[in-house]
Amino acid sequence: MTHQQVSPDGRRVVVVGGGHAGGTLVGLLRQAGFAGEIVLFGQETDLPYHRPPLSKKFIDGDLEHWLREPEFYQEQDISVRLGESVESVDPAARRVHTSGAQALDYDVLVLATGAEPRWLPTPGSDLAGVLTLRTLADARVLRKAVISGSRIAIIGGGYVGLEVAAVARANGVEVTVIEREERVLARVASTQLSEIMQAYHRERGTTIITGAQVVSLSGEDGRVRDVLLGDGTRVPCDIALVGIGAVPRDELAAAAGLVVDQGILVDDQAHTSDPAIFAIGDVTRRPLPGIDGLLRLESIPSAVEQAKQAAAAIVGAAPPHAEVPWFWSDQFDLKLKIAGVVSAPPGTVLRGDPASGRFALFHHTDGRVTAVESANAAGDFMAGKKLIAGGERVDPVRLADPAVPLRNAVIK
Numbered sequence: 001m002t003h004q005q006v007s008p009d010g011r012r013v014v015v016v017g018g019g020h021a022g023g024t025l026v027g028l029l030r031q032a033g034f035a036g037e038i039v040l041f042g043q044e045t046d047l048p049y050h051r052p053p054l055s056k057k058f059i060d061g062d063l064e065h066w067l068r069e070p071e072f073y074q075e076q077d078i079s080v081r082l083g084e085s086v087e088s089v090d091p092a093a094r095r096v097h098t099s100g101a102q103a104l105d106y107d108v109l110v111l112a113t114g115a116e117p118r119w120l121p122t123p124g125s126d127l128a129g130v131l132t133l134r135t136l137a138d139a140r141v142l143r144k145a146v147i148s149g150s151r152i153a154i155i156g157g158g159y160v161g162l163e164v165a166a167v168a169r170a171n172g173v174e175v176t177v178i179e180r181e182e183r184v185l186a187r188v189a190s191t192q193l194s195e196i197m198q199a200y201h202r203e204r205g206t207t208i209i210t211g212a213q214v215v216s217l218s219g220e221d222g223r224v225r226d227v228l229l230g231d232g233t234r235v236p237c238d239i240a241l242v243g244i245g246a247v248p249r250d251e252l253a254a255a256a257g258l259v260v261d262q263g264i265l266v267d268d269q270a271h272t273s274d275p276a277i278f279a280i281g282d283v284t285r286r287p288l289p290g291i292d293g294l295l296r297l298e299s300i301p302s303a304v305e306q307a308k309q310a311a312a313a314i315v316g317a318a319p320p321h322a323e324v325p326w327f328w329s330d331q332f333d334l335k336l337k338i339a340g341v342v343s344a345p346p347g348t349v350l351r352g353d354p355a356s357g358r359f360a361l362f363h364h365t366d367g368r369v370t371a372v373e374s375a376n377a378a379g380d381f382m383a384g385k386k387l388i389a390g391g392e393r394v395d396p397v398r399l400a401d402p403a404v405p406l407r408n409a410v411i412k
Contacts, residue, residue, distance in 0.1 A: 011036040013314060014096055014104060016086045016252070017112030018042020020051060021281030021303035023067040025110060028311035030076045038078045039104065043085040046136050047073075052300065054139040055163040056330045059146060059171055063139050089256035091274050108276055108314055111253055111264060115246035115282040115298060120155060124217030129224040130240045133160060142241065146173055150238035153227045155214055157184030159329045161243035162197065165206050166331040176207040176235050178227060180244075183210055187245075190342050192361050193373045196354045197331065204332060209233070246298060248283045261285065263296045269319055270310040278313070280306035289322045291341055299327045324385045333357060337381040340371030340388045349399045351380060360384065367393035367411065380406065 013029065015022045018040055026038050042048065050065040073080045085099045095105050117132035119125065131142055146152065146168050154161045157179030165175045177184065183194040184201075198208055213230035217240055227235040248263040259265045259273040263285035270278045270286075281303040285294040301323070308320045326339040334357060345363040352359030360380035363371040368391055372384030383406040387394065398409040 009035045009315075011107030012105065013038050013108045013110065014086075014106040015040045015110045015112060016096070017114055017281070017283075018044060018046075018048050018080070018082065019112060019114045019281060019303075020048065020067065020300055021114070021307050022110070022112035023048025024304050025112065025280060025307040025310055026078050027068060027072070027076070028307055029314060030078070032311050032315045032317060034311075034315050036107070038076075040073075040078060040080045041084055041086050041098065042080065042082045044135055044137070045083045047080065047082070049136060050300075051134075052328075054136065055133055055160045056167070058133075058139045058143045058164070059167050063136055063143070086252060089252060089277075091256050091258075091277065094276055106276070108278070110270075110310055111272070111277065111279040111283060112281045112303075113249040113252060113283045115248050117242065118245045118247050120214065120217075120242045120244060122214055122216050124219060124224065125242070127217055127219040127224040127240075128222055129219075129238060130217060130242065132242050133164065134246070142239075145239045146171060149173060151236060152176075152239045152241060153178060153235045153237035154241045154243060155227065156243035156245070157181075157186075157208065157210070158188060158243055158245065159185065159327075161241070162201065162331055163329060164241060164243070165201060166204075169201075169204050169206050170332065175205075176209065176237070177201070178212050178214060178229070178235065179208065179210045180212060180214075181210065184208060188342065189338070190344075190348065190361060190363060190371075190373060192348060192350070193342075196359075196375075200332065200334065200354075209235070246282065248285075248296065250283055253277075253279065253283075263294075265294060266306075268309065268322065269313045270306045271313065278310040280310050288325060288341065295341070297325055299325065301326050324388045326381075326385065334375045335378075336373070336375050337378065338371070338373045339381060339385045340369070342371045342373065345370050347396060349396050351400055352377060352402055362387075362394075362399055364394065364396065367396065369394060383407075 048067040086096045088097045151174040154177045157177050168175045185194045215228045219225050224240050250260045250264050253264045254260040264279040266279050266284045270280050272279050282298045285296045305323050329336040345365045347364045349362040358376040360374040360377045369387040374381040393411045394409045398404045
């Protein structure tokens, strides 16, 4: 891709999407000294907010954790148009058309449309009590249902599903996790971490069924009452939470003629195939240092990094340094932190003892750490991130010994 130089200030930047990526970007633009007009469209009626508490802490206290206080947008002269979506983009005219039947010209357009829950294509998925979790509104509904003590079936054993399971079990709710693969976290974690987390949840009363095919959901008086599996098993429930992944909301980009393939394709500065359009956050597939091809990362750190990339490119500043991708998850009393891209490396070193609740799994290829999965081990996580970024070779034997400082595991 070749891209023209972005013009000087005095421009209008239109941001489509009021999630973490879009909400972060508008603040960064002002912080970087951008003096032009900024218009942020948010399809939801809430200001940009932190999404992690929706699955990790949806029972506790206030869910409205705003990225910025409401007065920030007025003070910074940022026009926020909530409850309004962009319906189409005309790249030739550099104009967007909104759900309010308005047209708005742009100099720079940033697509931060995010992703939406993958729906379950089975009979009964439209019954009352069948929920997904992506928005503040979803979390409010889920909290009310869980507080009532309802039995919950969670379809999908990914991070969101297990986070909700942990919160529900901690509040005495009967939980069954139904996973199609042979292990939980099959698409996002190593086999070792999957086994540890599966055992951890079961020890705390969560029923986990793996290798299970959901055939249908059945109800009574229009409300879900059980989940039927392929082997004939029926899982009784009062709520069924569907957490089988998310699909990028890239229809707007595709209709505008941008290059799209399971997400909007961008470069390492968040440029799309159109020089006046950027894309950031969960809707993108992006390059990562040392990784072949493009990946779609659904994480807050990735969204923030791409917001930094786009902001720098828009104001003409130096590109930010590439960051090691990372992610976190809270489950019961475990604070999980994962860095790098977890695949199937030749070697894995366990440092610490899972039974103690504090450990780290270092994945390496030829002694070079490619990923680290840690629990309650912030120091190991940070050291692992540095090892991934630096590319130094380590001695697996020393790395496995908690008595050996991690810096001494590096082969000089």
